[in-house]
Amino acid sequence: MNDFATAFTTALQMIVHGDRALAEVVLLSLQVTLTAVGLAALVGFPVGALVALARFPGRGMVVGLLNAFMGLPPVVVGLTVYLLLSHSGPLGALQLLFTPTAMVIAQFILVTPIIAALTRQTVADLHEEYDEQLRSLGSRGSGMAVALLWDGRFSLLTAVLAGFGRAFAEVGAVLIVGGNINHVTRIMTTSIVLETSKGSLPLALALGLILIGLSLSINLAAMGTRDVAYRYYG
Amino acid sequence: MSPIGTTAEARAAPAPEPAEAPSGADSTLLPLQVRGLVYERNGRRLLDGVSFDLGAPHIAVIMGPNGAGKTLLLRLCHGLLTPSAGSVSWGGHRPCQCLQRVTMVFQKPLLLRRSVLANVAFGLKVKGLPMARRRSRAWQALEATSLTHLATRPARLLSGGERQRLAIARAWALEPEILLLDEPTANLDPPATLAVEKLVRAIRAAGTKVVMTTHDLTQARRIGEEVLFMNQGRLLEHRPAEEFFDAPRTGQAAAFLQGKLLL
Numbered sequence: 001m002n003d004f005a006t007a008f009t010t011a012l013q014m015i016v017h018g019d020r021a022l023a024e025v026v027l028l029s030l031q032v033t034l035t036a037v038g039l040a041a042l043v044g045f046p047v048g049a050l051v052a053l054a055r056f057p058g059r060g061m062v063v064g065l066l067n068a069f070m071g072l073p074p075v076v077v078g079l080t081v082y083l084l085l086s087h088s089g090p091l092g093a094l095q096l097l098f099t100p101t102a103m104v105i106a107q108f109i110l111v112t113p114i115i116a117a118l119t120r121q122t123v124a125d126l127h128e129e130y131d132e133q134l135r136s137l138g139s140r141g142s143g144m145a146v147a148l149l150w151d152g153r154f155s156l157l158t159a160v161l162a163g164f165g166r167a168f169a170e171v172g173a174v175l176i177v178g179g180n181i182n183h184v185t186r187i188m189t190t191s192i193v194l195e196t197s198k199g200s201l202p203l204a205l206a207l208g209l210i211l212i213g214l215s216l217s218i219n220l221a222a223m224g225t226r227d228v229a230y231r232y233y234g
Numbered sequence: 235m236s237p238i239g240t241t242a243e244a245r246a247a248p249a250p251e252p253a254e255a256p257s258g259a260d261s262t263l264l265p266l267q268v269r270g271l272v273y274e275r276n277g278r279r280l281l282d283g284v285s286f287d288l289g290a291p292h293i294a295v296i297m298g299p300n301g302a303g304k305t306l307l308l309r310l311c312h313g314l315l316t317p318s319a320g321s322v323s324w325g326g327h328r329p330c331q332c333l334q335r336v337t338m339v340f341q342k343p344l345l346l347r348r349s350v351l352a353n354v355a356f357g358l359k360v361k362g363l364p365m366a367r368r369r370s371r372a373w374q375a376l377e378a379t380s381l382t383h384l385a386t387r388p389a390r391l392l393s394g395g396e397r398q399r400l401a402i403a404r405a406w407a408l409e410p411e412i413l414l415l416d417e418p419t420a421n422l423d424p425p426a427t428l429a430v431e432k433l434v435r436a437i438r439a440a441g442t443k444v445v446m447t448t449h450d451l452t453q454a455r456r457i458g459e460e461v462l463f464m465n466q467g468r469l470l471e472h473r474p475a476e477e478f479f480d481a482p483r484t485g486q487a488a489a490f491l492q493g494k495l496l497l
Binding site: 135150 | 340348388389
């Protein structure tokens with residue numbers, strides 16, 4: 001219990017004193033995860049809508065794969081990206097290994113299936129309800145997809161938050177492709193792993209508490225906005 | 235052919251040939267010719283050999299008890315469903331070629347999670363109107379439906395009567411030649427019903443053919459100019475409203491007009 005008390009005090013002290021090292025890892029964590037989630041949404045929304053609306057052979061398998069990929073093991077994704085970006089790998093020339101960009105790529109791969117699968121479900125449900133009305137107004141194809149995505153925007157925010165939660169808390173992939181280099185690729189989760197292995201358990205726990213606090217605040221803010229907007233638009 | 239044919243006359247008429255449809259966009263969509271329309275689902279025949287012609291710009295009212303097939307008939311005419319047999323032809327065009335020239339207002343209209351104005355503008359965007367014209371046309375439709383004061387309000391928060399008027403504004407903004415209305419005043423209170431009926435008359439006066447379903451007898455008497463009476467998936471009578479209400483030819487219609495329950 002003593003460790004927990006120390007962790008709390010440490011966490012508070014770091015926040016109150018505006019610890020510069022802490023601010024650095026927090027900012028990089030947010031930067032990497034928000035970029036990855038933003039890009040994943042750009043890809044996941046249209047892919048999800050396409051799979052929901054288009055009829056093509058093998059669609060059932062694509063839906064199954066999307067759902068299964070929501071649970072991709074981060075370590076395996078990290079390893080794959082590592083092999084692709086390593087010197088002898090096919091993308092080695094880009095020299096991205098051990099950079100924040102590599103971490104963004106790994107998180108993007110983890111998050112895109114989550115956003116796409118949840119988008120597919122949202123759009124498919126809305127389509128059932130909207131189909132006749134939209135067809136009656138002459139809407140079809142990509143126009144219908146955009147209309148459904150826009151009307152499902154409050155539910156889609158939940159999909160984005162699910163992706164954010166996954167990426168923000170993830171350590172396996174970013175540790176492999178980022179390398180946890182101080183001032184370069186060190187983020188919240190990799191710092192926790194490092195402090196734990198060094199035996200600084202209270203500091204590791206303090207970082208963990210700050211991570212949870214941040215994640216919670218971002219989720220609460222997003223859900224709050226969503227609820228207010230939902231009440232406004234009905 | 236008389237604008238309002240009887241069912242028997244309509245059945246005898248030769249089936250229209252959509253393949254030889256006139257291609258000009260300005261060609262009229264009337265007469266609507268429906269021939270031997272059948273719709274089956276899960277082995278049940280929900281619509282059974284319905285045939286009729288609609289030619290004149292009257293307000294045509296499709297009447298009948300619940301489950302008569304009124305809504306189904308509208309959806310088939312609009313091309314939202316594919317018939318099991320028979321054909322629908324709008325002046326030689328297939329229904330799917332006439333979207334936006336034939337528009338429909340559903341009994342429970344689905345309004346988008348946008349403002350009132352944006353809901354009207356949506357259909358105009360689909361139609362391909364440039365932004366400036368979209369706005370002015372949408373505004374015009376809101377003026378016609380007395381909804382301008384609600385233009386910026388979220389559409390989903392409107393009252394029942396306002397929602398229905400918005401749905402009509404959205405359909406009418408597209409300047410359709412034919413407006414299909416499915417029970418436009420179901421669940422509305424008398425003032426809201428009156429407002430919708432006034433609107434329907436104005437739309438008809440502006441030259442749009444209105445085809446509406448209702449199970450409300452008094453409403454059919456108030457605004458119907460020709461009546462199609464349906465029961466259990468069959469079209470039993472199709473006549474000018476006055477004649478129909480004065481002297482129904484079928485027992486079912488007579489019973490319905492007397493307010494009896496049709497079983």
